[in-house]
Amino acid sequence: MHDRARLSRRKLLHTLAGTGVIAAADLAWWDEPFIAPRKAFGAMPVRFQWSVPEPTRIALMNSMVERFNQSQKDFVVQIEYVPQAQARQKLISSVSGGNPPDLCQIWDNWVGQFNGMNSVEDVTARAKAWKHYADVAPTAWQTVTINNQIVSLPLAVTLDGIYYRTDRLKELGLKEPTPDWTWDEFLAIAKAFTKADKNQYGYGMRGGGTWALLYPSEFAYANGAEVLKDGQVVINSKEAVDALTWYLDLALKHKVTPPSAATDGFVEIVETFGRGVTSMYQHNSGSSSQQKKNVGPEKFATLPLPIGPAKKRASFWFSETLTMFKGAKNKEGAWQFMTYMLEDEPSLKYNTTLGLLPARKSILDRPEFAKDPSLAGFVNSFPIGIVSPYLAYPGWGGKIDSDGVPLIQQAMLGKISAKECLDRFAEVLKKEMS
């Protein structure tokens, strides 16, 4: 081989050493490389974790992120799709491991726990300087405010209402219920809808997942009960026990619920309504789009929760949030994307596609929400919306799943009384008041 063409050992070592020095020099600028191009075609990445319960969300989020990325050149949002069931677990692992995403879509009932882990970024100053601050509903801000600090932006809000089959009401010759209906009317309709021999039931009671406990809690508020009063847990008050007894009797005494109620979660209550097994169920506006496909938009409508014996009612307000982490490497990019998602067009697109309600009042007033009968029950629930009392302490969310749900399931199966269920759950909550 030609001597000139051959790389001598000395040259090789020099080249390696030189490369090492350049690499080491650039290492210090790891986050913002000194040598690597940035502005021209190397926008700063924003890691965004997004939980995926269904394909519609993937398509929607892909298009929205693409539009954001094309609308400016400083930041590029990279979506990390995670199945909804694993989203919380993955987030906990990444936060504990010191490598959280910059931004995440999470429900407000998780935010308290992450805030307790001291991992959530305080965005109060940014939020108050934001141009749409005053346009966001005050209750929506409450759901994302912990110790006077705003920790997230409310992307969408949900309130619980009752879905019911209008076509079946007509078939049975029943009067259409009005938004100020009562428990008695609710029960009468549930009984009329129930034809067990035809596998039809009046009410799709939920026994699986966190909301198995939240739904009866909402009924308890209609009987004058509360979860927390003057800093004391009062979920086992007489009013609450009476309300839960009435609620459980829907399954145990009146048998207007399907036999599977004790383990029916979100998917089951939505599916059984969609397939005509149940004719009413309690949920937020999130399943309205699905029911438009399953049942047909002209065959169902929604109402606020019925008024209870105490002439009261309440619907728990939850927010789907965009939350930034303290460990975020690109906070500015994350904030830009958060606010972009709450702009008029993205917010309208997001909420109408998924059947959710926007947190901004000016968007909520649009006919897409105000005039849609499938959303009427939820829009009408705004005056009775309260922040979920279970957001009061960060440990309560987990205790609902680990202790509350098995207790309510036992009560639904008649293994324990309503009083025993609430007494035991009150003890669990008291231990977690720190």
Place this chain on the structure above:
Amino acid sequence: MTSIALSSSRTRPLISWRARKLLIGYSYLVPAALCMLATVVVPIILAIKMSLYADVLYKPQEYRFIGLGNYVRLVQDPVFWQSLWNSVVWVFGSVILQFIFGFAAALLLQQAFRGRALVRTLTLLPWIIPGVVVGLIWEWLYQPNYGVINDLLIKVGLVHERVAWLSSPDTAMAAVVFTNIWRGIPFFAIMLLAGLQAVPDELYDAAHVDGANVFQRFWHVTLPLLRPIIVVATATRIIWTFNYADLIFVMTGGGPANATQITSTYTLVQAYSVLDFGYAGALSVVLLLVMLAFTAAYLHITRGVEETD
């Protein structure tokens, strides 16, 4: 002079030849040992350490050493004892029936018949499907309102009302165990089929000549020769089922009312719902100890079985 020169060239080496040979042998094991250390030993030590601390992720200010506090709490926790009993039912109910049906399937697949290769492949299907998918499929099959199982049972007149298989504490455990049996049969079938194919035909011929009937040939020839495989397969399967949480997590989430809560799902709930990693660590350590005790007892009982006569 010559003898002096020879003795100086034969100076004693620093390490003897035998020691060097031994060291070389051990050095080959170092990579594997390091891997084991990093992936098994260190996590176990960390889990033990975690179990000795009050480690609730959303209460970092309360993180402190509490000694056996989590274990004391565990002993007083009725759900833990229920989950432990459920684990026993789940493991032994599943594995015993998987073994029996798997053995029957292996004996059938050993026979010569047309399309045997296809049937053997199809037998593997439940094993190939991921656990989560199996859970979802069976959850829908059991669905009381529109599931196929209830529909068929009502049509043939075996039941008159729809049974809420996964929603009743009386049937939920049986339902998930049945699903696990369905999934695990191929494991035993394939393992035992491999063993059956290794049994020499001459032994059956000799037994036949000696006048042994089918049952005697099975008892005195087949079973003793398959014993090593049975011991290994059963032990592996028991340990695996003890730790296997996917199916129950998908089908019932441990419900209704903890009726299907096994120790591994309870550990998951404590870690990822309650975020109580200290308590979850204690549960994991107890699960490990139970498995170690069981494995030691099992190996003691079946000592020598792995060596065929």
